[in-house]
Amino acid sequence: MNLLYELNGSWVAASNKIQGNPSDLVVDLVQRVKGVGPWLFDLDDNHARSPAKSIVRQAIGTDHLSPRYLSWAMRTLSELVRNGKAAESQAWEQYVDSFLQTERAKREIEFLVQPKVMNQALYTGVKDFCREVRSSTKFYITRNIAQVANAYATYLGLDGAVAEVNDKGRQAELMVLGHPFVEHFGVSGDSDEDVAMVEEIQVMDQNVISLYSMAKPGDIHPTFDYGVSKDLTALVELLRNN
Structure with a gap:
């Protein structure tokens, strides 16, 4: 991986398939994140401690x-x-x-799903990240139950949640079909099930930026574009300052 930015233990890195000058890569990352139409987020161990x-x-x-x-x-x-x-x-x-x-x-x-409990469960920077991409529509695509997924989506101001999803690839396909005039999608997750969302969007010949949530720096899953720490502070700072 290619470390792009680090701040107090929070970090953003590009996968090895993305090469270039770090400054240029940061500009490209920010433009792609801000250009997303719908974001498809995983919840457990991605935005919140499961x-x-x-x-x-x-x-x-x-x-x-x-x-x-x-x-x-x-x-x-x-x-x-x-x-x-x-x-x-x-x-x-x-x-x-x-x-x-x-x-x-x-x-x-x-x-x-009381606000205080959800706030404590969320990783640092998640609320700020959701605010920074306020112009995008945002959805949880999760295996968790609707009672939990809907509560977190409402708390963070997301546009909705699809719960108890057994096939995230199929759900990503439905999202693409439901947004026929959208050119750019975003996926944020931490598991092989989230890989399926990225791959399905690519199969449908759509542009997608993918963020792989990681507990510590290491090998980014090869399907994903960028690795990010659980703490999204570094990513938020890049979005605010570029």
């Missing part, structure tokens, strides 16, 4: 000593050992189906 993981850790909709919860946890642990991060999506889908369909679960989730 609300889904908080739900699971707190055993919302069930309790830690429930035989069903313990069975789910052991099965999930086994799958994670075998398949790594790829197993997370199926485990979450099973949790939603098993424990989050009750009124009790909905009441318990209300605590997690």
Whole structure:
């Protein structure tokens, strides 16, 4: 990766496929970010410390000593050992189906989507970034449940959220078809499922800028254009000053 800017531990880097003078790359990055029509954002571990993981850790909709919860946890642990991060999506889908369909679960989730709790969960700079791209439409495309996704979208002033998405590539296709006069799309995410959104937009021969959210500097996923820290302060500063 090619580091473009760093500020107090927050950073922005270009992938190895993007070459050039760093100053010119910054100008190009800012122009592309500001030129996006619709942004497609992932939520969990991208904009916020995962609300889904908080739900699971707190055993919302069930309790830690429930035989069903313990069975789910052991099965999930086994799958994670075998398949790594790829197993997370199926485990979450099973949790939603098993424990989050009750009124009790909905009441318990209300605590997690209080403004104070959401504000604490959001990574630094996310609110400012959403303000900087105010001229774009912005949507969450997430596997999280609607109660959570809609709350975060409303809190950040986004235009909407599509929740419990099993196929993000297909959802990206629908977004492109729903915006026939848009020339530039943006994707921000941190997982292989978000890679599918970028690739689908490219397959449909549309321009897309992609931001890969990373816990620490390293190899940017080759599909993505830029790597950004979880803390978006550095990206926000570039947008404000260029």
